[in-house]
Amino acid sequence: MEAVQKVQSPMTWLAWGLVGLIDLILLYGVTLMYAQEEIAFALTILLIVCTGTWVFISNKGYNYRYVFPALLGVSIFIVFPLIYTVNVAFTNYSSSHLLPLERVKKHHLNKTYKTEGESYNFKVYQQGDDYRLLFISNKETNKHLISSPFNELSIPAPLKADFSPDLPDGKELPFRDTIKLRQTLKKLIVQLPDNSELSLTSLRKFGPMSKLYRDIGHDTLEDVRSGHLLKPDYATGFYIEVSEGQPISAGKQMGPGFVIYNGWSNFVRVLKDPGIQGPFLQIFTWTLIFAGLSVFFTLVIGLLMACLVQWEPLKGNGAYRLLLILPYAVPAFISILIFRGLFNQNFGEINMLLNLLFGAQPEWFSNEFLAKTMVVLVNTWLGYPYMMILSIGLLKSIPDDLYEASAIDGASPVQNFLSITLPMIIKPLTPLLIASFAFNFNNLVLIALLTDGAPNIIGATTPAGATDILVSYTFRIAFGQYGQDYGLASAIATFIFIMVGVIAWVNLKATKRVLE
Structure with missing residues (x-):
């Protein structure tokens, strides 16, 4: 008996190690999904991981080990898509309403406009993994603006820039290598000594840019130029631009739209x-x-x-x-x-x-x-x-x-x-x-x-x-x-599922009578 236990023990540890490795990979995937705000998918994978781990390491779950893969397949490829489809049927999800409210709000907050001020040509210097920007002023010919160091993994917010008579350390990047950094350069907000800010306006210039909207709370945004308000309309799934005191119904829709739950609206459309x-x-x-x-x-x-x-x-x-x-x-x-x-x-x-x-x-x-x-x-x-x-x-x-x-x-x-x-x-x-x-x-x-x-x-x-x-x-x-129109299509798909289910039930009954 002891000899049998000694033989089985390494295999048990190997099985547990394999289960643990799979769990770590899946949990990493859950973390990535959660970071991308895919909460439903993250919770689903987490539930599968917990259930599968219990089935394969618990003595009480031993009887389910052979049916668990089949149940998992049914859950992933049939039950979950069905639940997801029904869920979408209760929303306005469409080509005009693809994003959640928070991402649409962030999209508007990222909008900028060009303000008055000098634009600067720039060059990029590299020293190791760090980069510096050299801003060439048309007014100050004997001085240059040099930014603090940054790299693709760490971007200070904002990036400071000061006057200096000397050139930055490191080698100057050719223009083709500068183009490769355009995604990083787009993220930069450069603060000048007079506290004005620069952003990338073209592949060769930084210019004075300001945020178009500011958040004033309750998901409401204010246009810093005109003072107009941008309010979310939960009936239509759009931000509406209105003046102070103006009703939201009189405003102008600002795309993109955001996803909202509209109840039985899609089902009512199909029926009426x-x-x-x-x-x-x-x-x-x-x-x-x-x-x-x-x-x-x-x-x-x-x-x-x-x-x-x-x-x-x-x-x-x-x-x-x-x-x-x-x-x-x-x-x-x-x-x-x-x-x-x-x-x-x-x-x-x-x-x-x-x-x-x-x-x-x-x-x-x-x-x-x-x-x-x-x-x-x-x-x-x-x-x-x-x-x-x-x-x-x-x-x-x-x-x-x-x-x-x-x-x-x-x-x-x-x-x-x-x-x-x-x-x-x-x-x-x-x-x-x-x-x-x-x-x-x-x-x-x-x-x-x-x-x-x-x-x-x-x-x-x-x-x-x-x-x-x-x-x-x-x-x-x-x-x-x-x-x-994914919401309407999902509502119709739900009706189709009910109809096919009824037809299948009738067919099974008829088949049973024929085969008796």
């Missing part, structure tokens, strides 16, 4: 704003129709092709099977882009052929019905090989004795299909059909590459198209070229 509610319901209905039609047509064509390639009198089954699987082998985005060219209304081969045969050139991307028809056709082409492969495997599992017995009874092929083939494959095929429905419900790539949602829905106040499905509609609101 006609420019969002109408397109949302229209897109939701089309999403269900699109996913359902895709599953139906791919199943019908895939099953038909599977029956044909397994038909014994047909010669060269292997070649036909190979050719029919090719659409599945080609990357989807390549096939979609090829079809986009084929369906081009002016130069596409499909319209050229239809024009030659019937004198017609359908507007595939402008007409709502034709655009939806095109989307279903392309998706059927991309999806039927998958269903065919599944059906081939399921058909091979059906005993031949059943078909021989039906042949003796004089059954027709249609009767064989309805009475033998379909009942034998429907149970194992049902979960796969549900998975296919879920995939097409979120088929962003097809819509984004083929139509990008076109044609647009008239009257929509957000980017919305007739061929958009819910996921592409949300994507366009969040990352579209006409502005990004």
Whole structure:
């Protein structure tokens, strides 16, 4: 027993050391996140570190060691993004409101303006790791202003400068090396003997600069030139410039905006704003129709092709099977882009052929019905090989004795299909059909590459198209070229999550009944 303990003891210490090393790395990451004011992420990582450490070093947590990685993955990649999305849905987070209030306030406080006074050309001298600035005055030709030493890691605030007849110690940096220090030079505030201050105004000059705003408390800023006040408006998420005594509603918005919690505002917009509610319901209905039609047509064509390639009198089954699987082998985005060219209304081969045969050139991307028809056709082409492969495997599992017995009874092929083939494959095929429905419900790539949602829905106040499905509609609101409204997109994503959850629950119930 003692020998076993001696053998296990070094391994135990090694395991504890490894856990400790991982904890130190993660805690360093938590510190960096906290320093960057990412409080939510820092607390999440800290909770994971504490929980994981307890699981792997505590005897009581021994039973959770093997499920902890799976639970951790679910928490990080599913639960946390879901919670974060719902949280964003209650804010005005958008391309106009990206920063918290403190950072927007700091942005305004850092604004400067050029004041009256002399500007100085400058040179940089280096001695070891320290630098000094030589300011060349146009008035004092026999004297120079020389700054106190500074380096990239330690910048005095302010940096003092005094007159001196001598040049600074060290070597003068060439202009190309001075340019490399521009980020450090931008941070310098140089105080002259008369207490005036200089800041970098160009790559070759320092000039008299002053702060445009000063903080007077309660997150209110004052313009030092005009006396106007800059007050935060917590209703709109902007600083508002107003005169003394003027109501905030009469002021002028000053960007950038800051993030605020606006309650149920985004959810109310989805439910009550006609420019969002109408397109949302229209897109939701089309999403269900699109996913359902895709599953139906791919199943019908895939099953038909599977029956044909397994038909014994047909010669060269292997070649036909190979050719029919090719659409599945080609990357989807390549096939979609090829079809986009084929369906081009002016130069596409499909319209050229239809024009030659019937004198017609359908507007595939402008007409709502034709655009939806095109989307279903392309998706059927991309999806039927998958269903065919599944059906081939399921058909091979059906005993031949059943078909021989039906042949003796004089059954027709249609009767064989309805009475033998379909009942034998429907149970194992049902979960796969549900998975296919879920995939097409979120088929962003097809819509984004083929139509990008076109044609647009008239009257929509957000980017919305007739061929958009819910996921592409949300994507366009969040990352579209006409502005990004992450709060509204998150509210819609929350609705989608609820709807998908209800659909999944209904599907599971229906599947359970079918498989019973």
